[in-house]
Amino acid sequence: MTTIMPKRRKDKVDELAKAAGTSLTAQAFKRMRRSPVAITGAVIVALFLLMAIFAPLLTPKDPYFRYPELFTIKTPNFIPGSMPGFLFGSDEFGRDFFSRVLVASQQTLLVGVLATLIGLSIGMVIGGLAGAFGGWVDTVLMRLVDVMLSVPSLLLAISIAALAAQPSQWTVIIAVSIVTVPIFARLLRGAMLAQRSSDHVLAATAVGIRRRTIVLRHMLPNSMGPVLVQATLTLATAILEAAALSFLGLGDPDTDRAEWGLMLANAQRYLEVRPELAFYPAIAIIIVALGFTLLGESMREALDPKNRR
């Protein structure tokens, strides 16, 4: 006798059967492809990357050239608005604002990626050592990390940037990366500690594999998932914090350089005349940070074994 299953139950069974043969990562990827949030995030990130990489080709005008023909009306505090050829109008020096917003994406990408990479590397070394050795090494390193965590991240970044003798984009990068170190260190340590007591590490120990090999080949690769997801999320905060530091005047003082945070700071003075000058870079920052956050969050959700459906 055969029983007929309701269609929905049957679909679920088929799905489970299919899932049984695939790895967690493959499943997570499949789940992400179905999630509109993940797709939105991925599209924003992809557009941003394309924009940053091809910015020099995409700009309709030279972003650094001061166009004299824009200032036909000689009134103080006059800034030309949108007009044919100059989509977003110009800034106070007569430079094409649209081109500058485009080019600034390069700076944002550079600072965001470098700060995240530096923070990730230092955090992984600290977290990896703590997780691999445990004991007093773990205690000392983690107390150090706790101290770093106890200071609010933006405040810490401002202090580090303010301490630098010569403000430049590197002070911003270093300040933002140091702020991200404790998060990566804690995540990796936690994942490594979980791996230490896992069955496959015990099995590798039971055939006499060296401790170094166990850490590098068996524990580390299995602990990387949450760290990489966090790196995507950190990109968003790194971009926001870098913009905040430039806004506060702690970044590169060179006024020629196009940078969203700096553009926002300069726009303050002309808010009554041309509020758009603040509007465009602000929207750009928000959309890019949102894109990375959506992508990172949906990755975290998809990789979380608790959310397995």
Place this chain on the structure above:
Amino acid sequence: MALLEVRDLSVVFQRKGEKPFTAVDGVSFDVDPGQTVGLVGESGCGKSVTSLAIMGLLPRRGNRVGGTATFEGTNLLSLSDNQMRERRGRDLGMVFQDPLSSLNPVISIGLQVTEVLQRHRGMKGDAAKRKAAELLDKVGIPDPTRRLSEYPHQLSGGMRQRALIAIALACAPRLLIADEPTTALDVTIQAQILSLLKELVTDTGTALVMITHDLGVVAGLCDEVNVLYGGKIVERAERHALFNHARHPYTHGLLGSIPRLDAPKGEKLVPIKGSVSDNIPWDNGCAFAPRCPNAIDDCRQTMPVLETDGPGQLRCHNPVELADAVREGAR
């Protein structure tokens, strides 16, 4: 001299502010080359802890290990961490309970086999790969060369356990400890894995310590059986003797609780009442006394000692009468 002589092994778990817990309490047994010795008992009787202690795999903190485990003249328990690391995989192999989690999910089966060969035999590159394929073939994995580049999730449960056996036997250790190797597998695969283990052991002369709660496994595989209860060996017997006339009420109970195909229709299984936690410390009598149908006053006052009983050994004040045991066993 036996290959492995375990004498008076004890493991005490101690946590700060808590009462110490004796998981293994004076266990002694011998394993000869080519011999299969079973350690049998229900959950929590100390069988896995015994094997981890011999392999030096217990956590470094929170426990005290006493006694000796002499392997070819050296006491394994006195070796340093690094010395043990040299021996594990080369002289001593171990197969674990859960094949699903005992393989590293992110690296290929091939690398997991070759890393052992490289560690202990110094084999590299193609030589190691050829040897690995040979090993997978020996444990009955079809198309071994292709399997080398596959990942654990691409293999079935039985295949994974075969791969783990291949890894454990890669460097031809003289002693293999199998800790419930078939518990996580379904019954048909269990039989295959057991016959594979038996075959490999007979072919290579490897000694096997089989840890299990399943008396069916014991019946098919072991030459000698040690029954553990509460961290102590309560009965030691040759396999046929154990099945034909178990003397200890606990062993007797274990046998009575197995379903048998040849049992008369309608006959009920006889469970052992209570659970392992219903015991009393050995110093005040027999730990099994609260659950024992044969318990007499003596059992609650003095600790029984392991005494020679015919060909085997027995720790009991009031064992099942030989005549009854034979009748029951022949049923």
